[in-house]
Amino acid sequence: MQITVLRETQANEARVALVPESVRKLVALKAAVAVESGAGLLAGATDDAYREASADVHVDRESLLASADVLAAVNRPAAEDIGRLKEGAVVLGFLRPLDEPAALEPVVTQKLTAFAMELIPRITRAQAMDALSSMATVVGYKSVLMAADQIPRMFPMLMTAAGTVPPARVLVLGAGVAGLQAIATARRLGAVVEAYDVRKAAGEQVRSLGAQFLEVDLGGIQTEDAGGYAVELSEEALKRGRDLIAERAKSADVIITTAQVPGRRAPLLVTEEAVQGMKRGAVVVDLAGATGGNCAAARPGETVEREGVLIMSPLNLAATVPVHASQLYSRNVTAFLSLLIKEGALNIDMADDVVGPACVTHRREYVHPRVAAALEELAGR
Numbered sequence: 001m002q003i004t005v006l007r008e009t010q011a012n013e014a015r016v017a018l019v020p021e022s023v024r025k026l027v028a029l030k031a032a033v034a035v036e037s038g039a040g041l042l043a044g045a046t047d048d049a050y051r052e053a054s055a056d057v058h059v060d061r062e063s064l065l066a067s068a069d070v071l072a073a074v075n076r077p078a079a080e081d082i083g084r085l086k087e088g089a090v091v092l093g094f095l096r097p098l099d100e101p102a103a104l105e106p107v108v109t110q111k112l113t114a115f116a117m118e119l120i121p122r123i124t125r126a127q128a129m130d131a132l133s134s135m136a137t138v139v140g141y142k143s144v145l146m147a148a149d150q151i152p153r154m155f156p157m158l159m160t161a162a163g164t165v166p167p168a169r170v171l172v173l174g175a176g177v178a179g180l181q182a183i184a185t186a187r188r189l190g191a192v193v194e195a196y197d198v199r200k201a202a203g204e205q206v207r208s209l210g211a212q213f214l215e216v217d218l219g220g221i222q223t224e225d226a227g228g229y230a231v232e233l234s235e236e237a238l239k240r241g242r243d244l245i246a247e248r249a250k251s252a253d254v255i256i257t258t259a260q261v262p263g264r265r266a267p268l269l270v271t272e273e274a275v276q277g278m279k280r281g282a283v284v285v286d287l288a289g290a291t292g293g294n295c296a297a298a299r300p301g302e303t304v305e306r307e308g309v310l311i312m313s314p315l316n317l318a319a320t321v322p323v324h325a326s327q328l329y330s331r332n333v334t335a336f337l338s339l340l341i342k343e344g345a346l347n348i349d350m351a352d353d354v355v356g357p358a359c360v361t362h363r364r365e366y367v368h369p370r371v372a373a374a375l376e377e378l379a380g381r
């Protein structure tokens with residue numbers, strides 16, 4: 001059974017799906033691993049490091065695809081690459097099945113078995129496979145460094161012979177995985193941090209990191225679902241949050257926004273008026289750009305300026321920390337693959353409570369309902 005790793009082709013992508021450390025683990029499970037030459041270079045993994053880990057390194061991408069039983073990827077592979085895989089092969093990666101279901105048509109027609117890393121359930125048993133959390137951790141960290149690099153002041157409070165320098169003030173909106181990592185990073189740099197989230201449970205986590213939790217009276221409405229995710233709020237509840245944020249934004253040097261609601265547009269939390277009320281030189285880093293953004297002024301993938309306030313909306317920030325992002329992702333992928341491998345062969349148990357829910361399509365016998373609906377719509381046009 002051959003697991004193949006290719007060089008990622010998406011623009012600005014520097015991550016690799018499997019690093020040599022994981023190759024060793026997979027080889028110990030009696031799988032063979034084949035890697036395209038140069039696949040890991042931007043993530044610090046040379047061809048020699050892969051060879052030392054017992055992978056085969058090849059330059060011929062087409063033959064690597066044709067011989068693959070499993071294609072492990074970071075991003076959804078291009079349709080051209082998908083078309084070269086053999087029927088029944090497995091492909092896994094961030095496939096974006098809910099955002100771009102129609103793009104998975106080649107995977108379905110090719111009768112592949114596809115697993116989306118973003119569909120892996122966040123249950124205790126699957127914690128080691130939680131690639132969303134891994135990437136959110138990297139993104140939360142990096143967003144604070146980007147902001148620190150842009151603001152015209154320092155983060156820590158300094159007491160010098162020339163007097164005292166006050167600490168930077170950071171406001172974090174959304175205290176999930178990325179938000180908590182942003183809080184921790186800003187605190188390590190010495191900033192004074194405030195955070196806001198609609199989930200009550202976030203309060204304790206925010207405070208345990210030495211930040212202040214901002215609470216809004218939402219009149220006791222339900223703010224989270226049974227899975228612990230935030231739900232879409234009413235306009236009135238959102239407005240109460242926005243008013244508090246606009247008030248706190250006035251003294252912030254940095255705002256990091258991370259708020260998301262699964263399957264919905266990201267909530268608008270920082271209005272144009274709130275940006276206008278910010279200090280010159282302040283920076284907003286909007287991490288929800290891919291789902292519409294939390295800041296009204298943000299443009300996904302761009303940096304814009306409003307009277308001296310910079311609003312950054314970086315996309316694919318995890319790829320800017322490729323060594324550790326790849327290491328974490330590779331461990332997540334390896335933990336998932338180890339569920340699919342028995343005695344060196346593929347053994348897909350769709351009844352498994354992690355494998356089944358992560359599946360987008362299985363040899364056309366199963367197609368995820370959202371993907372099936374998108375394909376029907378395409379056929380009807």
Ligand code: NAD
Nearest residue numbers: 122133174175176177178197198199228230258259260267
């Ligand atoms: P996410 O990326 O979906 O959202 C980020 C944050 O935005 C969340 O904390 C959410 O509550 C917040 N948010 C949404 N709407 C908001 C609004 N209008 N105003 C302010 N904040 C808003 O979240 P995530 O980081 O993926 O984590 C979501 C939940 O899942 C958390 O409870 C987290 O602890 C939990 N989680 C569990 C596991 C596990 O058990 N394996 C792993 C990861 C995360």
